[in-house]
Amino acid sequence: MSDNPLLSTWSTPFGLPPFADIRPADYVAAFDTAMAEARAEIDAIAGQADAPTFDNTIRALETSGEALTRVSRTFYNLTGAHTNPELQAIEREMAPKLARHGSETLLNPKLAARVFALWDQRAGLDLTPEQARVLERYQLMFTRAGAGLDAAAKTRMAEISQRLATLGTQFAQNVLKDESDYQLVLETEADRAGLPDFLLAAAAAAAKERGLDGKHVITLSRSSIEPFLQFSTNRALREEAFKAWSARGEAEGPTDNRGVIAETLALRAERARLLGYPSYAAYKLDDAMARTPDAVRALLTRVWGPAVERAREEAEKLAEVARAEGNNAAIAPWDWRHYAEKVRKRDHDLDETELKPYLRLDKIIEAAFDTATRLFGLRFEEKHGLPVYHPDVRVFEVSDARGNHVGLFLGDYFARPSKRSGAWMSAFRAQHKLDGEVRPIIVNVMNFSKGADDEPALLTFDDARTLFHEFGHGLHGLLSDVTYPMISGTSVARDFVELPSQLYEHWLSQPEVLSRFAVHYKTGEPMPKALLDKVLGARNFNQGFATVEYTACALIDLALHEMPDPSGLDVTAYEASALKDLGMPSEITMRHRLPHFAHAFAGEGYSSGYYSYMWSEVMDADAFSAFEETGNVFDPATAEKLYRHIYSAGGRQDPDAAYKAFRGRGPDINALLEKRGLKAA
Incomplete structure (x- = not known):
C-alpha cells in the first residue's frame, strides 16, 4: 500500500x-x-x-x-x-x-x-x-x-452505534442535497426589486458558478438568502425562498429526514435505557457542565419569557411599518427580516447597505488576527503554493511572540455547492506532546458570498461576528498546550467549548477594533464615528427575535431527547405541537427546523446539547467583563490568565474549575441578560 x-x-x-x-x-x-x-x-x-x-x-x-x-x-x-x-x-x-x-x-x-x-x-x-x-x-x-454491560447488551450497543452512524451520515447528506439543488433564479426587474448592489453582485457570482452567466441566483446559503429576505420587496419571492429554506430535509422523497429523526431518537433512547438512564438527555448531560436536563431547562426558561416579551414588542413595530406602507397582512416569517431592516433604519438610522462597504472580508480577517496578536502575541504569515483541497483555501503560518512555530491556520471562506451550510472549525492535526511536539493544523470553514468579478467579498455584521466566533474556536485548537491527544484543544465539555468562540466575538464590537479595520473597501476611509456609534447603539436590536429562534431550538432539542420512547414519532406534528405549547410567536420559526437540525441529528456532537451556546454565553458575557473591569479590553494580565486557564488548557481540568481559575468565581447569568438587553425574569 x-x-x-x-x-x-x-x-x-x-x-x-x-x-x-x-x-x-x-x-x-x-x-x-x-x-x-x-x-x-x-x-x-x-x-x-x-x-x-x-x-x-x-x-x-x-x-x-x-x-x-x-x-x-x-x-x-x-x-x-x-x-x-x-x-x-x-x-x-x-x-x-x-x-x-x-x-x-x-467493548x-x-x-x-x-x-x-x-x-x-x-x-x-x-x-x-x-x-x-x-x-x-x-x-x-x-x-x-457500555463496557460494563452483559454480553447481550454489549452486542445491542454495538448495533445501535453502527445504525446511528449510518443515520447521521444520511441526515447530513440529505440536507446538503436539498441545499445544493435549490436555486432561485431572478429573471426580471420585478424579481430583483429592492436588492442592493452588493447582493446583486453576489447573486451574479453564484449564477456564474452554476453556469448561468448573466443571471442572478439566490442560494440557500445564509449569506445569500438572509440578505434577500432583508431587502427584496417582492413578497411572493420572499415567501418562496423562505419556504424552500425552511423545508430542507422535509420534502417527501429520498431526502426526507423525518423518518431518520424518528429512528435516531428511538435508538438514542434505547441506548440510554441500556446504560441505566431515564432518557437520552439524562445520559448526554451527565457528562456536561449542566449535568441534568432540569439545569438546562432552568436556564432556557429563565431567558425564554423575557425573549418572547421582547419579540412581541418587536413584532408590533414591524407591523407598524408594514401598515404605513399599506400592507395590512399579518407579519409572516418571510416578512420579519424585511421589516426589521426598515425598523432598524427608522429607529437607529442604520441599514446593511450602509455598513457593508466597511466590512471587507480581508480586513475582518486582519482584525481577527490583530486581536490575537494583542491578546496572545501571535503572528500570522500567509503562505502560498501549499497543498490545499480547493483553490479558495488560504493558509497562514502562526508563530508566537518569540517567532516559534505554533501551527497552521487554514481559512475556507466562500459558499459552494460542494460544502455543507453553516460555519465550523476543525483540525487536520491536533496538538500534543507525546512523542515530541506535534503542532496543530486548524481550519475554519464559512459560507460567505463572493463578490462579483474584481470586487472584494463584503460581509454583513453577522457574517463578521461568525468569522470572529469560528476564529475563537480556531485559537482554542492553535493555542492548545497539553501532552495527551485525549484532552487537546477543543476536546472539552460541549457546553464549555463555545466559551472561547463566543468570548472572542466581543472584540469585534470594540471601537478600537472597528475604527482600525472597518474601512471603506473603495476609499480606505475608516467607518465614520457617527456610523460606528450607530452600530454600537443598535447592538441589541432584534434580540427578541434572535433569542426566541435560538431558544426554541434548544428547548425542543431537550424535550425530544427526554422522551422515554420516541419510536414512531410524527416529527412535523410534534414540532408544531411543541412550539404551540411553548407559546412560539407565529411570526418566527425555529432557527433550525427539525428536518435540517444538523446540530442535533447529523451526528451526536450537539444532540441534547444545542443549549450549549447559551450555557457558554453566560460565561462569555461574564468573562469579557473581567477585561472591561480593568479599563482595557486587551489587559495583558487578564489575557495571560485567559490563555493559561482557557485557550491553552484543552480539557486538562474540569470546566467549572477552569472557569473559576480564570475568573476567580463562577459566572453570573445577569451578564447574559444584560448583554442581550433582556429584562431579568
Whole structure:
C-alpha cells in the first residue's frame, strides 16, 4: 500500500495532506488498512501479560491508531467542506464500519478491564494532574460506551452505534442535497426589486458558478438568502425562498429526514435505557457542565419569557411599518427580516447597505488576527503554493511572540455547492506532546458570498461576528498546550467549548477594533464615528427575535431527547405541537427546523446539547467583563490568565474549575441578560 498517498509518509510542507495526489478510491483502501493496523495495536494492548500501568495502557491507547486518525481527519474535513458523489458514497460505506471499529475497541472486555483496574488504583499511581484527567476521561468513555454491560447488551450497543452512524451520515447528506439543488433564479426587474448592489453582485457570482452567466441566483446559503429576505420587496419571492429554506430535509422523497429523526431518537433512547438512564438527555448531560436536563431547562426558561416579551414588542413595530406602507397582512416569517431592516433604519438610522462597504472580508480577517496578536502575541504569515483541497483555501503560518512555530491556520471562506451550510472549525492535526511536539493544523470553514468579478467579498455584521466566533474556536485548537491527544484543544465539555468562540466575538464590537479595520473597501476611509456609534447603539436590536429562534431550538432539542420512547414519532406534528405549547410567536420559526437540525441529528456532537451556546454565553458575557473591569479590553494580565486557564488548557481540568481559575468565581447569568438587553425574569 506504499503507493497510497494517505498511507505514505507525507513530505509536504508542515505535514499538510497531499490533496492533489489523493483520489477518492484511495480512501477505502486506506481506511481498511488503517483500521486493521489500529485493531492489531489495540489487541496487543489488551492482550499483554504485564499488569496494567498508565504507560502500557493509557499512553499506549493515546499513541495507537495514528494512521486511522490521519485518514479520518483528512476524509471528514473534505466531506464537510468539498464533497462529491464519490466521497459521499464512501462516507455512507464507512460510517457503520468505523462505528463497528469503535465499538470493538470500547467493548473489548480485556481492554476495559485494564482501564477500570487503573481507575480503581488511581490514588496510588502517582499520576500528574494531566494524567489523572486523561485516565478519568478514558474510564468515562468506556463506561458510557457500555463496557460494563452483559454480553447481550454489549452486542445491542454495538448495533445501535453502527445504525446511528449510518443515520447521521444520511441526515447530513440529505440536507446538503436539498441545499445544493435549490436555486432561485431572478429573471426580471420585478424579481430583483429592492436588492442592493452588493447582493446583486453576489447573486451574479453564484449564477456564474452554476453556469448561468448573466443571471442572478439566490442560494440557500445564509449569506445569500438572509440578505434577500432583508431587502427584496417582492413578497411572493420572499415567501418562496423562505419556504424552500425552511423545508430542507422535509420534502417527501429520498431526502426526507423525518423518518431518520424518528429512528435516531428511538435508538438514542434505547441506548440510554441500556446504560441505566431515564432518557437520552439524562445520559448526554451527565457528562456536561449542566449535568441534568432540569439545569438546562432552568436556564432556557429563565431567558425564554423575557425573549418572547421582547419579540412581541418587536413584532408590533414591524407591523407598524408594514401598515404605513399599506400592507395590512399579518407579519409572516418571510416578512420579519424585511421589516426589521426598515425598523432598524427608522429607529437607529442604520441599514446593511450602509455598513457593508466597511466590512471587507480581508480586513475582518486582519482584525481577527490583530486581536490575537494583542491578546496572545501571535503572528500570522500567509503562505502560498501549499497543498490545499480547493483553490479558495488560504493558509497562514502562526508563530508566537518569540517567532516559534505554533501551527497552521487554514481559512475556507466562500459558499459552494460542494460544502455543507453553516460555519465550523476543525483540525487536520491536533496538538500534543507525546512523542515530541506535534503542532496543530486548524481550519475554519464559512459560507460567505463572493463578490462579483474584481470586487472584494463584503460581509454583513453577522457574517463578521461568525468569522470572529469560528476564529475563537480556531485559537482554542492553535493555542492548545497539553501532552495527551485525549484532552487537546477543543476536546472539552460541549457546553464549555463555545466559551472561547463566543468570548472572542466581543472584540469585534470594540471601537478600537472597528475604527482600525472597518474601512471603506473603495476609499480606505475608516467607518465614520457617527456610523460606528450607530452600530454600537443598535447592538441589541432584534434580540427578541434572535433569542426566541435560538431558544426554541434548544428547548425542543431537550424535550425530544427526554422522551422515554420516541419510536414512531410524527416529527412535523410534534414540532408544531411543541412550539404551540411553548407559546412560539407565529411570526418566527425555529432557527433550525427539525428536518435540517444538523446540530442535533447529523451526528451526536450537539444532540441534547444545542443549549450549549447559551450555557457558554453566560460565561462569555461574564468573562469579557473581567477585561472591561480593568479599563482595557486587551489587559495583558487578564489575557495571560485567559490563555493559561482557557485557550491553552484543552480539557486538562474540569470546566467549572477552569472557569473559576480564570475568573476567580463562577459566572453570573445577569451578564447574559444584560448583554442581550433582556429584562431579568
